[in-house]
Amino acid sequence: MGVSLISVFNHKGGTGKSSTVCMLSYAFERSVTVGLIDFDPQRTLTSLTEINETFKLPLLENVSKPSQIAKLSQRVIIVDMPPYIIDGALDILKASNLVIMPCKPSIVDAVATIKTYEYIQDNTEVKAVCLLNMVQKSTTITNEVKNVLKEQGVPLLNAALGQRVVYAKALSYGTNIYKAGNRLAVAELDQLAQEILTHLI
Numbered sequence: 001m002g003v004s005l006i007s008v009f010n011h012k013g014g015t016g017k018s019s020t021v022c023m024l025s026y027a028f029e030r031s032v033t034v035g036l037i038d039f040d041p042q043r044t045l046t047s048l049t050e051i052n053e054t055f056k057l058p059l060l061e062n063v064s065k066p067s068q069i070a071k072l073s074q075r076v077i078i079v080d081m082p083p084y085i086i087d088g089a090l091d092i093l094k095a096s097n098l099v100i101m102p103c104k105p106s107i108v109d110a111v112a113t114i115k116t117y118e119y120i121q122d123n124t125e126v127k128a129v130c131l132l133n134m135v136q137k138s139t140t141i142t143n144e145v146k147n148v149l150k151e152q153g154v155p156l157l158n159a160a161l162g163q164r165v166v167y168a169k170a171l172s173y174g175t176n177i178y179k180a181g182n183r184l185a186v187a188e189l190d191q192l193a194q195e196i197l198t199h200l201i
């Protein structure tokens with residue numbers, strides 16, 4: 001089986017794209033080889049590894065084109081996309097096996113996610129799914145957002161990521177959730193990784 005390309009994209013900033021890339025990398029590396037591409041000119045993931053030497057991510061340097069990605073030996077490549085279309089971004093989306101659109105449980109995020117989904121539908125043949133991120137327990141807004149997305153035909157992953165300090169810490173210090181031993185976070189990340197793998201088969 002060749003390399004599977006996952007792009008993490010949403011037209012809105014702050015929805016958890018870079019966090020999702022980072023967490024998925026920790027989850028996937030337990031069972032498959034993973035490489036990451038920082039395609040965002042803001043260079044969030046790259047700068048984190050530069051600021052903090054203990055922040056280890058399998059970032060690939062100088063790989064940005066589908067033709068280069070196709071030659072890689074890793075099983076899964078995950079791309080951290082910017083919140084807008086830059087040069088080469090559409091090529092990456094088109095070459096993806098799956099686009100994950102993180103979305104916070106808020107109506108503004110839902111609207112941005114619907115627009116992102118429409119853009120992907122209009123411009124590619126690729127399957128795109130929404131990942132609810134920063135979900136808080138005992139709030140009704142998550143269900144409202146789910147309903148808005150469903151009404152607009154946006155596919156939703158069953159797995160979701162909660163609003164957790166451990167995720168914010170992971171993105172700040174490179175704390176590997178699996179090594180930090182946070183049971184709830186590990187459980188939801190495992191579920192997410194499993195579900196994504198079923199989309200790639």
Ligand SMILES: Nc1ncnc2c1ncn2[C@@H]1O[C@H](COP(=O)(O)OP(=O)(O)O)[C@@H](O)[C@H]1O
Pocket residue numbers: 012013014015016017018019020044133134135161162163164165167168169171172
């Ligand atoms: N599930 C989560 N729980 C807690 N904090 C989160 C979660 N997801 C993202 N964050 C925080 O939200 C902020 C924005 O996340 P980030 O991944 O940088 O978004 P994006 O890449 O979409 O701009 C960061 O400070 C990050 O630590």
Ligand SMILES: [Mg+2]
Pocket residue numbers: 017018019040044080
């Ligand atoms: Mg980012």
